[in-house]
Amino acid sequence: MTEQIPPVNQSAIDVYPLCQPDPSKSCGACCGLYNWEDHSRKALIPLLEKRSALFFSLGRDPEIFQKACTREKLPPDSKLLEEIHNCEFLGFLDGKKKRVGCLLHPSVNEGRDLRDYCFYGKEICAGHFCPSHTHLTRVEQKSVLAAIEDWYLYGLVVTDIDLVKEFFHHVQNRLGDSLREERLEKWRVREALREFFALKESWKFTSCRKRLGKYYFSHSEYQVARIEYEKDWRIKPSRFDKILLSLESDFQTPEDILEAEAIIEGKISGFLRAYEG
Ligand code: SF4
Ligand code: SF4
Known part of the structure; x- marks a missing residue:
């Protein structure tokens, strides 16, 4: 997985100071990161690893990736709240697994914004800032x-x-x-x-x-x-x-x-x- 993940565009970190503040950390809470009955670190790491490995190994093709997620029965756990969307495109963005984030974001895909493949669509994804802001x-x-x-x-x-x-x-x-x-x-x-x-x-x-x-x-x-x-x-x-x-x-x-x-x-x-x- 490490070799397959491309470097992230630093400008994305600069634009989203709370979401992607620096190379040592990031947040993915509003994409459903913790909306699992078991949202322990131990449970989330393999899920995020698998998603990133699949996404990059399948050529960053959202449709092929979604089919692969269904085939692999990702994720295996139950949600905390059914009404909140747990986005399958949330994964690790770097080989060192320090940052979680959107695999469809343009900074990950050489400028292509693929977020319309997500349940919310790119306008909602791009325009959302949680109350902490x-x-x-x-x-x-x-x-x-x-x-x-x-x-x-x-x-x-x-x-x-x-x-x-x-x-x-x-x-x-x-x-x-x-x-x-x-x-x-x-x-x-x-x-x-x-x-x-x-x-x-x-x-x-x-x-x-x-x-x-x-x-x-x-x-x-x-x-x-x-x-x-x-x-x-x-x-x-x-x-x-x-x-x-x-x-x-x-x-x-x-x-x-x-x-x-x-x-x-x-x-x-x-x-x-x-x-x-
Ligand atoms: S909008 Fe809020 S919850 Fe969503 S990634 Fe940014 S800081 Fe986290
Ligand atoms: S597509 Fe939208 S909901 Fe999914 S990970 Fe990206 S920003 Fe989050």
Whole structure:
């Protein structure tokens, strides 16, 4: 597969600063990347590898590729939400498998825009910018970009507006000041931020239900999850409630919640030490 993937046109990276920000990472969330019951890194890597290998080995012909996907029964897993399209043309764009993206994009196909072969069509694909583009402030966007160099975690975090905003809310309240973009240049600050965001992938209290961030999926519908503090344990909601929901938390006891809060507190304190140090 490595030899078959052509170099990507750098100009595509420059035009889509959140989607294709740099050679170390990219996002494919709105193309259905995580809309699988099992959207773990381990499950997604072989799927993206197979799609790219097929696409490039079949001469980048979308119709032949689609037939091959049907023949190979790609993908094998069930979707989280049936109504969201999981595009078969999402794959790895580089041989090192650092960037996910659109195999039909002109930057991958020597200027030919093949996105009309997709369910959405090229106008919708080209014109779509998710809410993170407008809802995250510049410094919030820069923080995610500076902290994460990994497509899997990057896509999960850059589209989780609550997680990013809540982190900023807590640290800025404690600082009594806005986060300054120039401090993100410090390696320790970026590392502490990455450690917080990495909770998305390694959270001790992850729910077994079908979840993606704060949403849970049931009978082809999705709803915002809730943690029933008062009803289940007669306690007040956690100060980190939004973060706990973004992390897909499911708790069995109030002690679990205390432990979860301590973990988050530790990440926030670690960030503040690095930032102020
Ligand atoms: S989800 Fe947002 S950041 Fe990710 S590829 Fe789509 S538009 Fe870009
Ligand atoms: S064709 Fe459209 S939906 Fe499919 S991967 Fe490309 S941009 Fe995403």
